[in-house]
Amino acid sequence: MTTMDARSMGTSVRRIEGPDKVTGTATYAGDSVADGTLVLHPVQAGVARGEITAIDTAAAQALPGVVAVLTHRDAPTLGDTGDPEHRVLQGTTIHHRGQYVAAVLAEHAEVAAEAARLVVVTVDENPSTTGFDPDAQAYTPSALANGQPPDSGVGDPDAALAAAPVVVRASYATPMEHHNPMEPHTTTATWVDGRIEVFEATQGVESSRQTLATLFDAEVVVHASHVGGGFGSKGLHAGTVLAVLAARTVPGRPVRFALGRRQMFETVGYRPATVQHMALGASRDGRLEVVTHDVVGATARYKEFVEPAGGSTRSMYAAPHRRTSHRAVPLDLDGPTYMRGPGEAPGSFGLECAMDELAVALDLDPIDLRVRNEPEVHPENGLPFSSRGLVECLHAGAERFGWSSWDRTPRRRLVDGWWHGVGVGCGTFPTLRFPGSAAEITFTGGRYVVAIGAADIGQGARTVLTQIAADALGVDVGSITVEIGSTQVPVGSIAGGSAGTASWGSTVVEAADRFRDKYGENPDDGDHADAATPDNPWAGEYAMAAYCAQFAEVAVHADTGEIRVPRLLGMFGVGRILNPTLGRSQLQGGMVWGLSMALHEESVVDPRFGEVINHDFAGYHVASNADVRVVEAEWIDEDDPYINPMGAKGIGEIGIVGVSAAIANAAYHATGVRVRSLPITCDDFLTSGLL
Amino acid sequence: MSTTIPLTITVDGEPRDLDVDPRTTLLDALRDRLGVTSTKKGCDHGQCGACTVLLDGRRVLACLTLAVAKDGADVVTANGLATDGELHPVTEAFLANDAYQCGYCTPGQICSAVGAIDEARQGMPSAVTSDLTGEVTLDRTEIAERMSGNLCRCAAYVNIVSAVEEASRA
Numbered sequence: 001m002t003t004m005d006a007r008s009m010g011t012s013v014r015r016i017e018g019p020d021k022v023t024g025t026a027t028y029a030g031d032s033v034a035d036g037t038l039v040l041h042p043v044q045a046g047v048a049r050g051e052i053t054a055i056d057t058a059a060a061q062a063l064p065g066v067v068a069v070l071t072h073r074d075a076p077t078l079g080d081t082g083d084p085e086h087r088v089l090q091g092t093t094i095h096h097r098g099q100y101v102a103a104v105l106a107e108h109a110e111v112a113a114e115a116a117r118l119v120v121v122t123v124d125e126n127p128s129t130t131g132f133d134p135d136a137q138a139y140t141p142s143a144l145a146n147g148q149p150p151d152s153g154v155g156d157p158d159a160a161l162a163a164a165p166v167v168v169r170a171s172y173a174t175p176m177e178h179h180n181p182m183e184p185h186t187t188t189a190t191w192v193d194g195r196i197e198v199f200e201a202t203q204g205v206e207s208s209r210q211t212l213a214t215l216f217d218a219e220v221v222v223h224a225s226h227v228g229g230g231f232g233s234k235g236l237h238a239g240t241v242l243a244v245l246a247a248r249t250v251p252g253r254p255v256r257f258a259l260g261r262r263q264m265f266e267t268v269g270y271r272p273a274t275v276q277h278m279a280l281g282a283s284r285d286g287r288l289e290v291v292t293h294d295v296v297g298a299t300a301r302y303k304e305f306v307e308p309a310g311g312s313t314r315s316m317y318a319a320p321h322r323r324t325s326h327r328a329v330p331l332d333l334d335g336p337t338y339m340r341g342p343g344e345a346p347g348s349f350g351l352e353c354a355m356d357e358l359a360v361a362l363d364l365d366p367i368d369l370r371v372r373n374e375p376e377v378h379p380e381n382g383l384p385f386s387s388r389g390l391v392e393c394l395h396a397g398a399e400r401f402g403w404s405s406w407d408r409t410p411r412r413r414l415v416d417g418w419w420h421g422v423g424v425g426c427g428t429f430p431t432l433r434f435p436g437s438a439a440e441i442t443f444t445g446g447r448y449v450v451a452i453g454a455a456d457i458g459q460g461a462r463t464v465l466t467q468i469a470a471d472a473l474g475v476d477v478g479s480i481t482v483e484i485g486s487t488q489v490p491v492g493s494i495a496g497g498s499a500g501t502a503s504w505g506s507t508v509v510e511a512a513d514r515f516r517d518k519y520g521e522n523p524d525d526g527d528h529a530d531a532a533t534p535d536n537p538w539a540g541e542y543a544m545a546a547y548c549a550q551f552a553e554v555a556v557h558a559d560t561g562e563i564r565v566p567r568l569l570g571m572f573g574v575g576r577i578l579n580p581t582l583g584r585s586q587l588q589g590g591m592v593w594g595l596s597m598a599l600h601e602e603s604v605v606d607p608r609f610g611e612v613i614n615h616d617f618a619g620y621h622v623a624s625n626a627d628v629r630v631v632e633a634e635w636i637d638e639d640d641p642y643i644n645p646m647g648a649k650g651i652g653e654i655g656i657v658g659v660s661a662a663i664a665n666a667a668y669h670a671t672g673v674r675v676r677s678l679p680i681t682c683d684d685f686l687t688s689g690l691l
Numbered sequence: 692m693s694t695t696i697p698l699t700i701t702v703d704g705e706p707r708d709l710d711v712d713p714r715t716t717l718l719d720a721l722r723d724r725l726g727v728t729s730t731k732k733g734c735d736h737g738q739c740g741a742c743t744v745l746l747d748g749r750r751v752l753a754c755l756t757l758a759v760a761k762d763g764a765d766v767v768t769a770n771g772l773a774t775d776g777e778l779h780p781v782t783e784a785f786l787a788n789d790a791y792q793c794g795y796c797t798p799g800q801i802c803s804a805v806g807a808i809d810e811a812r813q814g815m816p817s818a819v820t821s822d823l824t825g826e827v828t829l830d831r832t833e834i835a836e837r838m839s840g841n842l843c844r845c846a847a848y849v850n851i852v853s854a855v856e857e858a859s860r861a
Contacts, residue, residue: 014786021794022782022801024729024769033726109723110714182733182741182844183795228731228795229844261734458793458845581789585847589792592846617738617842626819626839628848 003576003639003647004509008467008477012581016463016482017226017456026226029186029201030258037188038067040246040257041112042239043102043119044266045094048128048332048610052092052101052121059118060104065111068249069119070103075245078215084303085335086215088241094123095302096334097130097610098266100242105255128332131607132176132298134275138327141299144308145342152314152380155321157279160290164281168358172278173677174309174346174660175602176298177271178264178612179339180622183228185268186258187243191251195219196244203230204494205453206436209487211236212244225485227457230495231593232338234457237268265615269337270603272298274309276350280358281321288319288373293351299328303335308343312428312657313351315543318375332610338496340593341653344429345660349678352425352661356668365408366424366665367394378543386542386642389573390426393549396636397571398424401551410672411690418555418564421670425552427657431544431575431649432499435533438490439504439511441469442528443519447481448473450511453492454484454504459652460582461500467578468505468646472512474521490530498546498650501578502643507533509645538642546649547573550594550658554666556673561685565595565629565663572635575649583651587633590655595631596623598660599679698762702727703771711758718742718753721766729770729798733842740841743799743806744768750806769798772805780861781805781854790854792845800841804855807837811859829859 020026057069075089088100102119106112129136141150161167181201188199196218202208205222212220227234243257259267274297281290293310310324339345359366374391377384398404406413406422413420439452450469456462462482470477483489493503510531519527538544553567570591577583600621603612614620633655640647660678668674673688685691695710702725709724718735721727721744730753733741737755744753745767753766772779781804784790791797811827819836820827827833834855835848843851 015789015791017794018786018791019778021791021797022769022778022785023773024731024798026794027728028731028795030722030732031728033728037723039723108712108715109719110712180844181795182739182793182842183731184733226794229793231844258732261736261738460792585789585792585845585850588849589846592848596846616736617734618736622842622844623846623848624839624842625835625848625851628835628846631849 003641004471004645006471008470009578009646010576012579013463013467013477015460015582016466028183028226028228029188029199029224030256032188032199034254037254037256038105038107038250039109039112040243040255041104041116042100042242043116043121045097045099045101047094047123047125048097048130049126050094050123052094053124054122055102056120060115063111063115063118065107066104066115067107068105070246070249079217081211081214085238086211086241088238089245096332098334100238103242103246105246105250128610130332130605130610132273132329132331134296136329138296138329141304141306141326141328144306144311144326145338146308146311148308148311150326151324153323154380157290157292157321157323160321161279161281164289165284166361167279167281168354168361169279170354170357170676172276172350172353174274174349175678176273176605177339177597177601178603178620179231179233180264181229181231181233184259184261184264185234185237185239187240188254188256189244189247190254191247197221198244199223200240201227201234202236203234203455203457203496205455205485205487206491207494208236215241216244221487223486224455227455230457231340232342232496233268235337239267261617262615265603265612266334269335271339272305272307272336274307274346276309278350278354280354282358282362286362286364286369286372288317290321291317291319292323295326297326297328298331300333300335301330305336307346309347309350311343312347314380315378315545316351316428317373318379322379340590341429341656344427344653344657345597348425348427348658349660352658353664353676356423356665367398367403370394370426383543386538386544387638387640388547389636389638390547390549392636393547393571393573397549397551397569400634401569403551410669414558417558419558419670420553420555421666422551422553423662423665423669425550425658425661425665427548427654428545429498429654429657431546431643432497432502433506433536433644434493434497434499434503437492437503437507437533438530439507440490440528440530441511441515443523444525447479448475449481449483450508451483451489452504452507453487453489454500455495456484457495459495459500459586460579461495461504463582464501464578465504465508469508469512472509473516498652501648502650503533505646506644507531510534536644542642544643546654548654548658550662552662552666554663554670556667556671556685558691561682561691563599563667563680567630568595568659569632570655572633572654573638574635574651574654575638575640575643576647577635578646578648584633586651587655588631590653591631591633591659592623592628593656594659595628595663597678598663602679696759698759700761701765703768713759715758716754717756717758717761720758721753727768729768731795731798733796740803741796741799743802743841745802745806750803769801779805781858784854784858788850788854788857790847790850792847796841796843800843800851803838803841804858808859829856831856
């Protein structure tokens with residue numbers, strides 16, 4: 001078993017669509033400029049729970065330039081996808097504030113917005129609960145958002161905690177966060193002769209097509225040549241359904257619905273808040289006897305999504321006694337969803353901060369503590385690891401970071417009025433391959449055209465698939481044309497789960513192998529071969545995952561408590577990096593997400609109204625350029641022949657994992673103040689009594 | 692029907708006539724009326740920078756600019772920066788440094804960088820400039836500060852700073 005030979009893979013081919021992106025000529029879902037395009041503006045619920053008793057659209061309809069006003073009264077009955085979010089204008093019940101209750105179609109945006117304000121919606125309001133209280137009545141979900149069981153356990157963790165010589169117990173909190181890709185969710189939809197054509201900001205054209213086909217019982221074509229970021233939020237949400245409903249009323253005319261930034265805080269999902277109760281018990285020499293990770297998380301009452309925050313604790317460290325559990329508190333909010341590192345990002349904050357606290361309790365270097373608890377096999381299911389680079393990442397990262405030059409005692413380094421400290425946090429993310437893609441390779445005009453319905457959301461799919469295809473066919477990248485981003489090419493699975501490249505790439509390699517078997521190295525014009533995603537014969541034989549060690553230097557101002565991160569270093573064990581430049585960009589981006597999560601991001605719900613009150617970039621700060629200083633992403637050499645032919649582990653999400661813990665641990669090292677709730681802000685230090 | 696007002700603006704070197712609702716932003720005028728989609732809408736609130744264009748040579752947010760107030764103005768988008776078929780040095784530096792991922796904020800970043808480099812050459816200080824009257828040196832801290840009105844959620848910031856640094860020395 002070996003990985004395939006690399007010629008282009010491993011080299012920094014520039015992004016193929018680069019020239020289009022830097023000039024702005026790359027077309028996103030809102031960039032088609034067909035004449036007569038109508039603009040949709042939604043009317044949204046102003047309460048969190050209630051029943052609509054009347055909708056008066058007369059004033060809106062009377063406004064010149066208004067083409068149509070849609071309400072539940074005239075919406076057709078939609079097919080059932082099983083997802084309550086897709087039941088748009090299907091009744092009078094309001095499940096969350098911001099839910100679409102009507103929509104205006106108009107010639108121009110200004111008129112549509114004005115008309116939407118003229119629609120009068122009368123509602124009988126019902127009592128609602130929208131503030132997350134981790135002590136509220138919670139239930140045990142049937143499964144976590146990743147399909148895993150809510151609870152897991154080995155041995156007798158409670159007895160082991162009672163007996164352990166050294167015990168750390170602490171609770172950690174992570175807030176509600178919103179993805180905020182720069183491109184707002186946008187749909188441009190046209191109905192012609194019972195066929196729906198949609199230009200869509202989506203992470204998966206085929207999954208969008210299936211959903212719309214089920215809802216509308218029609219032929220559906222979806223295009224997404226370029227997508228302005230997704231981060232988990234660009235599944236198919238209610239806005240797309242609303243746009244297609246509107247398009248249905250004006251056959252032949254394109255309808256565009258581009259969400260406003262504020263609508264993205266109420267209709268396209270978010271990372272739900274968690275509180276994580278951690279307990280670690282260890283021997284005095286730093287061997288874990290027991291790890292427990294009990295999570296209480298928010299979900300939506302009308303649509304369950306339970307963040308699998310305890311998931312990675314199931315595989316990170318060896319301990320004979322262990323437990324993870326997840327309980328959910330239902331809220332009258334829109335549905336949470338996958339957000340970069342779902343589970344792993346918030347969960348690593350709990351586990352990796354607790355590990356740091358244990359290292360302090362044991363007076364042990366936190367790197368040594370982790371090395372001492374490296375498991376030989378997966379600690380819950382007993383499978384061997386296909387490869388596991390955690391210890392090597394810790395050592396290589398510590399060396400590069402200059403870890404050993406820092407005294408481990410907290411509050412030792414005060415420079416120009418700033419307390420400096422360093423911290424480490426680790427992480428893992430599963431290496432997956434999604435079934436269900438198909439790739440077609442056609443030799444035409446002297447070029448190999450490789451078609452698969454993949455999505456390039458910024459990760460570089462177009463470029464990396466070109467490199468994979470070139471190596472699989474044994475030709476130069478200049479001979480390859482990759483066609484993606486449409487349901488008019490063979491189906492592709494979603495860009496998600498850090499599995500896009502693995503899933504599409506494995507399929508392309510399979511198609512290339514067949515092509516070469518059939519036609520050799522000198523094909524004739526028109527020769528073609530296709531393939532479906534092959535199963536991984538090693539699935540179930542090995543535990544497969546990426547690993548990382550994140551290092552942070554933090555500075556906390558001695559008077560104001562302002563916290564900055566002058567330096568981040570991530571060391572990654574992710575198999576073969578297919579394109580070092582693009583890979584580094586993606587990993588650095590993930591690390592900045594971790595910084596942003598650590599210091600900035602928190603969606604604040606007003607429990608009286610169920611609304612995110614900081615619902616724009618003025619109130620919800622994402623890391624800006626000046627927040628980011630030195631960010632280095634490096635990787636170890638890792639050859640993993642079991643995961644896929646390319647030997648590549650997904651890197652879309654591992655970059656964020658462990659960063660917020662590294663920063664919190666560094667803040668403790670800098671100041672002696674242990675912050676257990678994100679984001680970390682000035683007041684955490686000012687109220688500590690230590691500054 | 693609300694009144695519309697005729698005006699002419701030059702976009703990427705071409706004079707364009709249009710009639711606009713007085714509420715129409717320059718951003719919507721460019722995108723929806725003129726089909727100029729190089730300029731992106733990220734927030735429509737002046738908070739993200741995706742719609743940055745060069746207006747009479749200075750960087751402005753098209754979403755906070757009313758089109759009706761800019762009759763006769765000269766607008767340059769990222770698609771209009773090239774001269775004689777040669778990419779602008781800032782554009783080329785973004786390509787060379789992989790200073791973008793999804794590409795949505797990129798046209799605004801590039802227009803903003805062109806404006807920022809010009810402002811520094813004119814000696815305009817920023818919040819991190821120590822000597823307010825001397826020449827401005829565009830080091831990484833200065834660049835990061837001056838580019839902070841342009842959010843990038845893919846977080847290509849490290850590479851954006853490298854690109855602007857490289858272009859500013861060209």
